[in-house]
Amino acid sequence: MGEVIVVTSGKGGVGKTTTTANLGAGLAAHGHRVALVDADIGLRNLDVVLGLENRIVYDITDVTGGHCRLRQALIKDKRFEGLFLLPAAQTKDKTAVSPDQMKALCEELRQEFDYVIIDCPAGIEQGFRNAIAGADKAIVVTTPEVAAVRDADRIIGLLEASELRDPKLIINRIRPRMVRHGDMMSIEDIIDILAIDLLGVVPEDEAVVISTNRGEPVVQDERSRSGQAYRNIVRRIKGEQVPMMKLEEGGLMSRFLRRMMGLS
Amino acid sequence: MPRELVSIKGTREGLVILLDSTREFEDIKLHLKRKMESSRGFFRGARFAVYGQAITGRQRSELENICRQYGLIPSPEISWPLEKKVEQIKTVLPGEPARLVQGTLRSGQEIRHQGNVVIIGNIHPGARVVATGSVIIMGCCRGTVQAGAEGNTAATITALKLQAACLSIAGITASPAAIPRSSLFPITARLKGGRIIFDSYRHKAIYPAF
Numbered sequence: 001m002g003e004v005i006v007v008t009s010g011k012g013g014v015g016k017t018t019t020t021a022n023l024g025a026g027l028a029a030h031g032h033r034v035a036l037v038d039a040d041i042g043l044r045n046l047d048v049v050l051g052l053e054n055r056i057v058y059d060i061t062d063v064t065g066g067h068c069r070l071r072q073a074l075i076k077d078k079r080f081e082g083l084f085l086l087p088a089a090q091t092k093d094k095t096a097v098s099p100d101q102m103k104a105l106c107e108e109l110r111q112e113f114d115y116v117i118i119d120c121p122a123g124i125e126q127g128f129r130n131a132i133a134g135a136d137k138a139i140v141v142t143t144p145e146v147a148a149v150r151d152a153d154r155i156i157g158l159l160e161a162s163e164l165r166d167p168k169l170i171i172n173r174i175r176p177r178m179v180r181h182g183d184m185m186s187i188e189d190i191i192d193i194l195a196i197d198l199l200g201v202v203p204e205d206e207a208v209v210i211s212t213n214r215g216e217p218v219v220q221d222e223r224s225r226s227g228q229a230y231r232n233i234v235r236r237i238k239g240e241q242v243p244m245m246k247l248e249e250g251g252l253m254s255r256f257l258r259r260m261m262g263l264s
Numbered sequence: 265m266p267r268e269l270v271s272i273k274g275t276r277e278g279l280v281i282l283l284d285s286t287r288e289f290e291d292i293k294l295h296l297k298r299k300m301e302s303s304r305g306f307f308r309g310a311r312f313a314v315y316g317q318a319i320t321g322r323q324r325s326e327l328e329n330i331c332r333q334y335g336l337i338p339s340p341e342i343s344w345p346l347e348k349k350v351e352q353i354k355t356v357l358p359g360e361p362a363r364l365v366q367g368t369l370r371s372g373q374e375i376r377h378q379g380n381v382v383i384i385g386n387i388h389p390g391a392r393v394v395a396t397g398s399v400i401i402m403g404c405c406r407g408t409v410q411a412g413a414e415g416n417t418a419a420t421i422t423a424l425k426l427q428a429a430c431l432s433i434a435g436i437t438a439s440p441a442a443i444p445r446s447s448l449f450p451i452t453a454r455l456k457g458g459r460i461i462f463d464s465y466r467h468k469a470i471y472p473a474f
């Protein structure tokens with residue numbers, strides 16, 4: 001029986017969909033069977049990020065509404081063996097699915113898959129309630145901004161109130177140089193405020209934008225730092241101990257030399 | 265006011281038979297019998313307890329037996345406020361009750377309480393505590409705390425650490441600039457001269473000589 005993980009944030013645009021796609025592809029690359037569920041009904045995105053948008057026939061509301069079987073609505077990814085997407089409906093809104101239907105759906109999916117990852121919509125309303133209803137674990141994504149961290153805190157409180165204890169944190173779009181210059185919240189600042197376990201840190205990276213536009217998750221890009229960050233997170237989800245990667249560009253030695261030469 | 269030898273009071277739990285134990289016990293007994301007689305079975309089936317300050321255990325059971333004869337049921341657990349008060353005065357310790365909150369308050373979470381509140385955890389930005397009494401935070405306070413919310417100017421706010429907190433006591437708000445940024449010791453905010461002042465209670469309470 002697989003586990004159901006919801007990826008959530010409170011604030012919009014911090015990288016939930018990007019995270020969901022990359023964790024899904026990364027886990028599938030390790031040979032797991034993974035179902036991704038786009039719970040952002042009305043603002044469908046996950047299919048685009050995965051490059052699967054023109055293969056959608058049925059969506060999540062067709063399944064919950066009994067118009068098709070779950071199997072028919074799941075889209076199989078051609079690049080990653082074992083990766084499937086249950087797309088959101090684009091023509092409906094968040095009330096098209098109920099928490100009970102979500103629970104039933106997750107139960108059905110976990111029979112078949114090792115991991116079920118749910119892409120949660122932004123906000124704390126019905127869409128959020130639906131997305132977390134069937135989950136047994138939660139990943140909270142934030143960016144190093146005060147407003148995003150504040151919203152993450154609110155979400156963590158709501159998750160805990162819904163018996164989703166010990167959510168794990170992903171800090172996305174960190175810019176080490178800005179942190180060094182005191183222009184951006186550091187990892188320590190964020191952990192100090194949110195007081196939850198850190199699952200990983202993903203740097204700000206052009207490769208994310210490029211890969212998103214191509215519909216190819218960056219996790220498979222061997223050269224990109226964000227890809228490496230996602231691969232590390234994937235291994236941590238699998239239970240491996242992976243040290244946090246060094247985010248400073250250039251590595252320790254060059255940094256040391258640069259400081260010697262008064263360059264930083 | 266001349267006290268009756270024996271008086272019978274009805275309470276929610278049952279009858280309370282009060283004795284003036286400064287009087288002769290035989291008189292009390294006689295009086296009780298007379299009362300029972302004149303009640304003509306009115307008390308039959310009622311539960312009762314005997315209260316008298318200086319009666320012995322044997323005397324008490326004698327009186328209880330009289331009542332039994334008239335169909336009453338002894339129930340020593342029936343309480344009588346006068347006696348209770350005496351007990352309370354003996355056991356009351358200084359201090360006030362407080363609501364204990366175990367855990368951190370996150371953004372959007374709120375505690376409202378009539379009285380004092382103790383938080384074992386942090387108060388995050390966007391979280392709020394509103395209490396009519398004092399608030400103690402066994403952690404870092406970065407959120408909003410309103411103590412003395414209904415005008416109690418003696419209320420205080422104590423925290424292990426204050427960081428960009430928004431504090432008010434009895435409707436008076438602390439100016440952010442006045443809030444100490446760092447302290448090795450817990451900080452207490454209190455009202456003085458219509459303003460909120462901050463002090464570390466270590467100096468006053470534990471080492472008054474310093």
Ligand SMILES: Nc1ncnc2c1ncn2[C@@H]1O[C@H](COP(=O)(O)OP(=O)(O)OP(=O)(O)O)[C@@H](O)[C@H]1O
Pocket residue numbers: 009011012013014015016017018019040045120121122172173174202203204205206208209212226
């Ligand atoms: N590490 C990163 N580096 C650069 N760009 C990023 C990174 N992570 C995400 N982005 C970009 O940020 C934008 C928002 O990301 P994404 O759609 O994943 O956020 P979201 O939380 O799902 O948003 P919404 O709340 O609207 O669903 C996208 O354009 C994405 O390409």
Ligand SMILES: [Mg+2]
Pocket residue numbers: 016017018040045119120
């Ligand atoms: Mg999204």
